[in-house]
């Protein structure tokens with residue numbers, strides 16, 4: 001069974017900017033550099049170009065990167081790919097992030113030109129505070145972001161990994177500046193349902209804040225490939241193999257969900273990955289968008305297929321039930 005529909009673009013927060021329900025996560029473009037860049041194996045620029053081009057061809061219109069992803073390597077690789085494909089700013093919106101740890105809010109203003117430079121002068125549609133931990137208050141950070149907005153250095157303001165309280169505080173400070181908080185980027189997948197319990201999702205819905213779901217495939221687990229072939233876990237470069245979902249007990253615990261995703265994949269004539277992503281972008285209406293990363297061009301080729309169908313209400317709820325039973329959080 002396949003229900004083919006055209007999925008319209010969604011508003012980013014309460015703004016008039018329209019984004020696709022999937023963006024591309026670009027942490028994988030870090031080139032093995034910096035604090036968190038070694039998490040993924042290095043990709044060559046030809047593969048990055050292909051991944052970016054396939055994303056755009058498949059209906060993705062925005063890309064999520066960050067200063068900390070290879071100390072600007074990911075931003076540079078993304079900008080290089082977009083230039084070589086000949087894409088204009090309006091065709092490929094960029095969301096990037098300021099790294100707050102061991103810094104004060106003054107660094108938001110002081111480092112923006114470096115971000116612009118890494119992005120080859122491309123506009124920053126969404127600028128996010130990567131983590132809630134810094135030497136400055138949320139108030140000071142939001143004031144600095146508002147100043148960047150006034151100076152036309154960034155279009156929209158977002159946060160990431162903020163709990164409900166801090167997210168509401170950020171939204172409130174921006175309201176005082178005549179602005180609104182566009183998004184909160186948080187970990188959310190069929191195996192991590194914390195935002196449904198800790199008030200983040202509820203507050204986001206009330207305030208019209210877009211939830212950007214990171215690690216939406218639980219870093220590859222929800223594709224089912226590690227369940228089918230557990231030997232693949234041993235070949236992983238980087239720390240993922242030590243994480244609970246990748247251990248034999250984690251694979252055993254999540255098998256029931258993977259089996260259901262496979263059953264639905266057969267029913268819709270799509271892949272398990274597409275079912276997992278489709279659930280994320282539809283279960284809560286338009287509030288949640290997702291940013292799957294791709295280590296190989298064929299990943300993105302598969303993942304963009306998510307945008308071409310919609311799970312029925314009955315299937316959304318059936319997957320919800322099993323997910324709740326096996327989700328670790």
Ligand SMILES: NC(=O)c1ccc[n+]([C@@H]2O[C@H](COP(=O)([O-])OP(=O)(O)OC[C@H]3O[C@@H](n4cnc5c(N)ncnc54)[C@H](OP(=O)(O)O)[C@@H]3O)[C@@H](O)[C@H]2O)c1
Pocket residue numbers: 024025026027028064065130160161185186213214215216217218219220221223225273291292293294295296298299300302303
């Ligand atoms: N704000 C934050 O603190 C934060 C934190 C984490 C991530 N992020 C953002 O979120 C994005 C996505 O999160 P993530 O990279 O952690 O996790 P993810 O999107 O859940 O997983 C991505 C990985 O899953 C595998 N994969 C993807 N598509 C696949 C497919 N169709 N079939 C089989 N395997 C597939 C690939 O890994 P292998 O092929 O290597 O197995 C890929 O690198 C990042 O790129 C980044 O932009 C933000």
